[in-house]
Amino acid sequence: MGVFIQIALRNLAQAKRRTALLGMAIAAVTALLVLLLGLSQGVTDTMVRSATTLSSGHVNIAGFFKAKPTDAAPLITNTLELRKIAEENIEGVDFVIDRARGWARVISETSSLYAGLTGIDIDEEKRLFEVVTLATEAEYKEGGRAEVLGNIAGLKEPNGCLIFAAQAKRLGVGIGDNLTVTVETSAGSRNTAEFKVVAVAKDIGFMSNWSFFTTKGGIRKLYQLDEDVSGAVMIYLKDYTRATAVMGELREVLAKKGYTLMEHDPRAFWMKFENVAGEDWTGQQLDLTIWSDEVSFLTSMLTAIDSVSFILVSILMIIIAIGIMNSMWMAVRERTTEIGTLRAIGMSRGRVLFMFLLEAVILALGATLLGSLIGFGIALGLDSAKIGIPVDAVRMILMNDVLHLLVGPQQVLRAVITFTVIAGLAAVWPAFRASRMQPVTAIQHVT
Numbered sequence: 001m002g003v004f005i006q007i008a009l010r011n012l013a014q015a016k017r018r019t020a021l022l023g024m025a026i027a028a029v030t031a032l033l034v035l036l037l038g039l040s041q042g043v044t045d046t047m048v049r050s051a052t053t054l055s056s057g058h059v060n061i062a063g064f065f066k067a068k069p070t071d072a073a074p075l076i077t078n079t080l081e082l083r084k085i086a087e088e089n090i091e092g093v094d095f096v097i098d099r100a101r102g103w104a105r106v107i108s109e110t111s112s113l114y115a116g117l118t119g120i121d122i123d124e125e126k127r128l129f130e131v132v133t134l135a136t137e138a139e140y141k142e143g144g145r146a147e148v149l150g151n152i153a154g155l156k157e158p159n160g161c162l163i164f165a166a167q168a169k170r171l172g173v174g175i176g177d178n179l180t181v182t183v184e185t186s187a188g189s190r191n192t193a194e195f196k197v198v199a200v201a202k203d204i205g206f207m208s209n210w211s212f213f214t215t216k217g218g219i220r221k222l223y224q225l226d227e228d229v230s231g232a233v234m235i236y237l238k239d240y241t242r243a244t245a246v247m248g249e250l251r252e253v254l255a256k257k258g259y260t261l262m263e264h265d266p267r268a269f270w271m272k273f274e275n276v277a278g279e280d281w282t283g284q285q286l287d288l289t290i291w292s293d294e295v296s297f298l299t300s301m302l303t304a305i306d307s308v309s310f311i312l313v314s315i316l317m318i319i320i321a322i323g324i325m326n327s328m329w330m331a332v333r334e335r336t337t338e339i340g341t342l343r344a345i346g347m348s349r350g351r352v353l354f355m356f357l358l359e360a361v362i363l364a365l366g367a368t369l370l371g372s373l374i375g376f377g378i379a380l381g382l383d384s385a386k387i388g389i390p391v392d393a394v395r396m397i398l399m400n401d402v403l404h405l406l407v408g409p410q411q412v413l414r415a416v417i418t419f420t421v422i423a424g425l426a427a428v429w430p431a432f433r434a435s436r437m438q439p440v441t442a443i444q445h446v447t
Contacts, residue, residue, distance in 0.1 A: 009362065019363060022327050026364055026419060027371030029316045033415045034375025036309040038405035042383070043305060045406045047295055048240070050205035053131040055116065056294035057234025058243045059250065061086065062269055063262065063286040064276045072277040074101060074269050077284055079230040086235050089253045090246055094236045097124045100219035101231025103270065106212060107180040108171040115167070115212040117181070119219035122155045127236060135202045140168035150175040154198025155215060161195040162213040168200045175200065185223050193222050203401045243290040251288055260285045266293040317422055324360055324426040357427050364423030368416045376412055379405040
């Protein structure tokens with residue numbers, strides 16, 4: 001093996017110009033693949049982080065209550081009992097909370113917007129405020145001070161609320177300002193309440209554009225609900241990849257305890273209103289979902305990014321494969337006499353084939369390692385720079401307000417293996433033709 005490696009390295013060194021150009025091309029495409037994989041993983045990470053911070057647990061016990069067949073109120077009763085069932089019957093639980101939910105028009109003196117209301121108890125939220133951080137006044141108010149105003153503790157006030165920087169800009173409000181929130185109750189009447197902005201948080205992706213946090217009591221009062229009524233029980237796992245399995249286990253447990261369950265529908269709860277309102281039943285039915293169901297309306301964006309990346313990289317892969325084949329053909333032509341000599345002194349066809357394949361693999365492996373390191377470095381630098389995204393459409397596609405790339409060993413290894421294998425496959429036919437040469441004909445060949 002050592003001899004073959006020496007021969008491959010010598011031949012690559014002899015054709016240094018061709019080797020350098022082809023190696024640079026492979027390295028550049030590999031770096032691009034790493035960046036695209038990092039972008040895709042960054043969007044996925046943002047989606048998971050946003051979903052499990054703003055609107056969903058890893059597994060959710062939610063549902064609908066219908067006082068009459070045409071109703072569709074996204075409420076659950078017996079909240080404390082449901083939380084206890086989850087805590088006692090599911091392994092690997094980190095913590096369990098419940099949040100009140102609603103949908104409202106939020107009105108300031110200058111503007112308005114629609115937002116999803118989330119009622120929380122800040123003493124129970126073990127994860128929310130590890131992710132949600134407060135914004136400086138300058139980040140949401142022109143001419144504002146470069147310091148954080150407001151306080152998370154203000155969410156203990158019955159009508160205190162937390163909004164996000166983009167919402168504060170649009171509504172033209174700051175700490176201490178009042179917002180009017182108007183909703184439609186489950187009885188079909190309109191109700192209105194005043195909420196005071198006690199904190200403004202930094203945006204954490206596109207989903208924060210419609211998130212409005214206040215107390216559970218504030219939402220229950222607004223919707224005229226009892227104490228044991230909530231919007232969803234959210235279960236956070238130590239390993240979120242087990243979410244689907246845990247949901248299946250929980251369905252069995254709840255069914256045994258007499259709860260009526262809806263068929264699993266992998267969509268966000270607000271996308272189910274029309275279907276539920278059209279079903280002929282009354283009372284309560286529970287709806288179990290996992291985090292990816294609650295952001296299913298955003299997964300198409302991730303699919304689009306992956307599709308564009310796949311098409312772009314595939315085109316570049318074809319170009320690189322053609323380049324490698326041409327390079328190998330040139331190497332075979334230049335070394336025809338050498339091949340004939342090696343065959344004449346007893347080298348087998350298999351070893352000639354292996355020699356040329358090894359040359360292509362060494363070139364590709366070295367170039368892909370270099371390209372992966374370059375791509376990793378660029379991705380790390382771009383992510384650390386926290387580059388703001390000024391275009392709303394791009395923010396929506398990337399689900400973030402800053403460019404976020406996440407590259408780990410898995411992405412680097414995937415890029416290296418992909419292009420090394422492609423290089424090896426591209427070199428198979430030229431290497432095979434070289435191994436089939438007749439020694440006498442090859443020795444007599446004149447370049």
